[in-house]
Amino acid sequence: MPHPEKTHADLLIVHGDVFTMAGTGSGYIEDGAVAISGNSIVDTGPSGSLRARYTAARVVDASECAVLPGLVDAHVHSGIALLRGVAQDSPSWLASLAPFVNAMSLDALQAGTMLTVMEGIRAGTTTFCDNSPGIAHSLPFYEKSGARVAASPLTSDAMPAGGPPNARLPEFSGEMRAFGLLETRDLIDRWNGAAEGRIAVQLGPRAADFCSEELLIEIRRLSEKHGLKVHMHLAQDKRETEQVWRRYGVRPVGLLERMGLLNERLIAAHLIRCTPEEVERVARSGASMAFCPSSLLICDGILPPADIFMDAGGTVGLGTDETSSNNGANLWSEMKAGCLGLKMKRADAAYMPAWKALRMATTDGARAIGLGHEIGTIEAGKKADIILIDLTRPSLVPVMRRPVRNIIPNLVLSARGGEICLSIINGSIVYENGHMTRFDEGEAMGFISKAAEEICRGAGREAAETRTAPFVMTENGEY
């Protein structure tokens, strides 16, 4: 029955503990509601008020649920997700990973994206800032799954170097460069703004040691021409710092500065080989930082300097990096790891409070990847990327609202991801009652298993010959 006096919405979420993340805090609304029309949020406020003003095709009762903006994974390489757990606990993660990377097919890259999206959405991620080789082949799955993605290829024109590490500088290949730029331009033409606006294309030069000056110049031009973010590793390892120094006589941050890339369009991942002064310089340039605590601790035993970056006024997003290093695509794990790691580094229990971690995974993350105008908060006019979290799960009980509201510290430090009960992206329900709504998970899992089996077969000889650390631990019966 129509209500002529009421506005019609497609979806009305009522009676939730709504954290809009708007403003400078958590934007809490007790017994809160959100009205969604099409792909956008049209209103928020107390449930009573919204129920009086809206009718809706579907009303979701969010009693005993937290209602949050969907989480933003600010740095992820979904393509290599199938290599989960094969290179941990190694002196060199990259060397242990190599036999498996060398056994990968295009199917395996697509399967990796499927796995990351399944794991991520189940754990509340709605946007993936995905920098992956072969990303063009994974975008049809992103389109189908309903997820939001800021996609960039992993572009490089450095030839694989033989001999011992750092023996000589790799040469750059004009052919690789041309192909990389072709791939990038094609991505922009075909995909930027596609899937009802859920797909944004970014530029993805791998790192300063993997890209010639010529390539970086072209990247800058494309970035300026199309107004695109440049999603790039920066000072991520010793090799990069050493090679850039030998080649150009500057360190990586200095090189990006010289190339005109150190600015508000840059999303800089990791920064672990920066001096504190360099971290501050990157932050002051307006570039954002992708902070991936678990991944860098597992691969290098180093916590990225997110504290210095934030203290210098920079915007930090949280990233899972990839399941092959992390070992998961779960931002709740990153929120906790980020809080614990920074409290430990600063020897200060009050540093990095839970609400700041939650901002990092929502509004700050959205701004960090250049989508702050569209997502990251629950506000009228934003795209409707919203998750509901079941607060009756043992990991989140009891819920207290006064004298202390304990929901955020419990979400950040105790939620496991499995408490997510509903996920909405671009106004559409993509996950509900334990199931993805837009694709067949069983079929995806079959595809993933097959690709993983092929990797195992292909990697066997090289892993045995190079005796990677995990291979030895497997042989010793420790793994």
Next chain:
Amino acid sequence: MPHPEKTHADLLIVHGDVFTMAGTGSGYIEDGAVAISGNSIVDTGPSGSLRARYTAARVVDASECAVLPGLVDAHVHSGIALLRGVAQDSPSWLASLAPFVNAMSLDALQAGTMLTVMEGIRAGTTTFCDNSPGIAHSLPFYEKSGARVAASPLTSDAMPAGGPPNARLPEFSGEMRAFGLLETRDLIDRWNGAAEGRIAVQLGPRAADFCSEELLIEIRRLSEKHGLKVHMHLAQDKRETEQVWRRYGVRPVGLLERMGLLNERLIAAHLIRCTPEEVERVARSGASMAFCPSSLLICDGILPPADIFMDAGGTVGLGTDETSSNNGANLWSEMKAGCLGLKMKRADAAYMPAWKALRMATTDGARAIGLGHEIGTIEAGKKADIILIDLTRPSLVPVMRRPVRNIIPNLVLSARGGEICLSIINGSIVYENGHMTRFDEGEAMGFISKAAEEICRGAGREAAETRTAPFVMTENGEY
């Protein structure tokens, strides 16, 4: 139909990736099986072999499951679990917690145990080394739930001191001491070995600053007389170190040594205020360490020195401490936090490999709390405490067995707890298909909610008056 040529078992688990954790590694059996009779494991081996030799009342197909010893939480205060998330991000966790502690009832303590057991078992914990005030009132629930517990009261004879912190040394009360010892003796008489052997009683002096010499002497006597473990905080904060020094002219480790308590019967929690030399001294005494990484990082911004303890040859178990500090009762979170924290401290990605963390949560933990002869591995003769983990969940896919077996790194660094599909304690299934089998969770949740509401009501005025950090963050709209 009876098979006269076969041995009868009550339960046969087949076709699992079995990690017995026996020996020095993970004790892996591919396509493995476990036979259980009564409350004990009677055999392990390849599925084909066990199927040929055993019939069973129930056969569990563990295809695509990891089969592990149940996890051991080596240090937990279940009683205060309802205070989850009310004191985080504070300069003083204890001061922020105080208004809520002061509002607790005996019902709230029991409710805390219920919540910890529900959360813990769902995440694979089968044994709780529980040092809680009012533990006697929680043991009936432990009995009912099917969980295994090493229980100790939180014994103290220090009078609450008025005035500013450390202004004067608290006095000791003969009455409190007498009551504490009475409670302890009664626990031993009534509960030690109860519930088909699932309940073990231990001694629980709170810490050296909370116990008089007289009390510690009595604890030592009881420990010697009954052969009981002494589960105790040691060098857990500055207050303890300062008060013990002022009172006795030694530091806490020196005091325990002098009192005859520094030996293989001691389970020492935290050790964060020890010098490296003191940590080594504790390890060499034969005492074990309860390592609670998340809790101490959240409360104090300090990672406990488990690395020094292990390097000195000591046995380390992993503990969640309490949901009011951690904020969860989930040992997967602790395994990951322990790995990340120690890799960070040592700046070494190869330090603290995943398989060592898993040993810490199983066999080492069992030995650390004095139950190594009964639990912690899957071996014939041990009690049947076993968990099955669904390896088809997105967080654990893909499973690779060669050239690298990636199951353990993925369990330790990516499992969230929700992958547990079956839990067996003392031969009995206590959790299956998402449900506890031995008690009504809805009823327990109702009891928990009611107790939590009373705490909120009771804590309101004091939290507002003392303006705890979380109270202020709530008021500011950050929480």
